[in-house]
Amino acid sequence: MVWNETIECMDQESLRKIQSIRLKKIVSYVYHNTPFYRKKMQEMDLTPDDIHDIDDLVKLPFTTKEDLRDNYPFGLFAVPMNQIVRIHGSSGTTGKPTVVGYTRKDVATWSESLARCFCAYGADSSDIFQVAYGYGLFTGGLGAHYGAEHIGASVIPMSSGNTEKQITLMHDFGSTVLCCTPSYALFIADAIKDSGIPRDEFKLKAGAFGAEPWTESMRKEIEEKLGIKSYDIYGLSEVAGPGVGYECEYQDGTHLNEDHYFPEIVDPKTLEPVKPGETGELVFTHLTKEGMPLLRYRTKDLTALHYETCRCGRTLVRMDRILGRSDDMLIIRGVNVFPTQVESVILEMPEFEPHYLLVVDRVNNTDRMELRVEARPEYYSDEINKMLELKKKITARLQSVLGLGVDVKIVEPRSLERSMGKAVRVIDNRKLK
Numbered sequence: 001m002v003w004n005e006t007i008e009c010m011d012q013e014s015l016r017k018i019q020s021i022r023l024k025k026i027v028s029y030v031y032h033n034t035p036f037y038r039k040k041m042q043e044m045d046l047t048p049d050d051i052h053d054i055d056d057l058v059k060l061p062f063t064t065k066e067d068l069r070d071n072y073p074f075g076l077f078a079v080p081m082n083q084i085v086r087i088h089g090s091s092g093t094t095g096k097p098t099v100v101g102y103t104r105k106d107v108a109t110w111s112e113s114l115a116r117c118f119c120a121y122g123a124d125s126s127d128i129f130q131v132a133y134g135y136g137l138f139t140g141g142l143g144a145h146y147g148a149e150h151i152g153a154s155v156i157p158m159s160s161g162n163t164e165k166q167i168t169l170m171h172d173f174g175s176t177v178l179c180c181t182p183s184y185a186l187f188i189a190d191a192i193k194d195s196g197i198p199r200d201e202f203k204l205k206a207g208a209f210g211a212e213p214w215t216e217s218m219r220k221e222i223e224e225k226l227g228i229k230s231y232d233i234y235g236l237s238e239v240a241g242p243g244v245g246y247e248c249e250y251q252d253g254t255h256l257n258e259d260h261y262f263p264e265i266v267d268p269k270t271l272e273p274v275k276p277g278e279t280g281e282l283v284f285t286h287l288t289k290e291g292m293p294l295l296r297y298r299t300k301d302l303t304a305l306h307y308e309t310c311r312c313g314r315t316l317v318r319m320d321r322i323l324g325r326s327d328d329m330l331i332i333r334g335v336n337v338f339p340t341q342v343e344s345v346i347l348e349m350p351e352f353e354p355h356y357l358l359v360v361d362r363v364n365n366t367d368r369m370e371l372r373v374e375a376r377p378e379y380y381s382d383e384i385n386k387m388l389e390l391k392k393k394i395t396a397r398l399q400s401v402l403g404l405g406v407d408v409k410i411v412e413p414r415s416l417e418r419s420m421g422k423a424v425r426v427i428d429n430r431k432l433k
């Protein structure tokens with residue numbers, strides 16, 4: 001087993017000592033190597049000597065995606081280009097990509113973080129990994145690839161898409177671990193069913209699914225359809241890529257590799273830290289990164305942290321599933337709605353497939369939210385009464401969970417466009433006007 005038991009199961013006091021030493025070091029490092037941080041700290045009348053231990057983190061400035069954009073492309077790199085061995089980026093929905101640079105050591109740390117994830121899923125060198133995250137600027141493909149190689153597994157670098165070939169090779173090569181977005185996993189599951197190849201001819205046993213929010217019910221759906229265990233993998237390019245966090249066999253929260261990426265939860269409005277267990281915005285500080293270390297990077301992801309030791313023996317802090325992003329939150333007629341809330345309603349009803357699209361519009365100055373959702377083939381019917389009955393049922397459920405009226409449009413099975421990467425769940429036409 002290639003995992004880091006010493007760190008992953010270290011008592012919290014010892015871990016905090018390591019984190020304190022590393023924080024002091026990294027603050028001094030960025031002060032001397034990243035002009036952006038020196039300037040920010042000088043403006044706050046701070047020097048590295050003001051940082052004594054991890055509790056002093058709150059004195060430090062926050063960093064946002066806008067800061068990365070303003071310093072596009074390499075303005076936040078802390079080393080000369082001849083020490084950067086890899087560049088990744090995240091496309092986002094608007095403007096220029098945010099760029100991240102890794103030194104050789106950063107790539108090694110990142111791969112080791114992923115190795116911890118894969119070991120937690122029970123994988124080892126005898127496994128065959130099918131990496132169906134996109135390869136490219138996106139960190140998913142190459143990240144998972146290096147992690148799987150690190151544990152000595154055999155890697156099939158498929159990238160995303162070309163689903164027919166994914167299935168053929170999964171079958172012929174006997175892939176045992178699938179790495180892709182949860183929405184693509186469901187797409188592959190349906191395609192396997194369509195292919196007519198019996199499921200017991202596949203060797204798949206586990207999946208590393210992440211890069212987008214997903215729910216417990218979606219996990220159940222994937223596990224049933226593919227006959228595997230599905231594990232969460234969390235990360236973001238600004239911090240490293242996949243492997244910032246991972247689930248263990250108890251699937252009771254996502255452990256964060258906090259010896260490298262120190263997490264905090266803050267109130268997104270006041271930016272004050274919240275109490276353990278309370279939900280807020282996740283913020284990371286790099287403790288060991290060389291290429292582009294960030295202080296208090298605001299992820300916009302909403303979640304909570306739990307510090308009790310896990311049943312698996314790991315002491316690394318556990319994060320709840322990502323509820324959504326503060327910038328994904330829709331405000332419909334004044335009510336806050338997260339797409340994951342809608343998803344959980346859909347998935348708790350056996351009549352629907354986990355495929356949906358929310359379309360938001362403003363009609364006569366009033367917000368209107370339409371949900372397009374696929375009925376399962378056995379529930380889809382051309383009898384209007386049956387469909388109306390179903391529509392009434394889901395509308396009532398949405399009303400009670402969201403506190404909001406939603407126009408529901410039940411569509412034919414397999415009629416919504418499928419995603420091979422991150423799924424598009426919301427079209428907000430209000431922004432275009």
Ligand code: DLL
Pocket residue numbers: 090133138139140209210211212213214232233234235236237238241242243299301322325
């Ligand atoms: O999505 C890195 C990644 C690749 C993670 C493959 C896991 C697997 P970005 O493209 O920078 O990086 O997007 C990061 O995606 O801030 C979250 O909002 C979301 N996200 C990532 N993993 C999860 C997850 C990659 N497991 C953004 N659950 C993050 C929920 C996730 N959301």
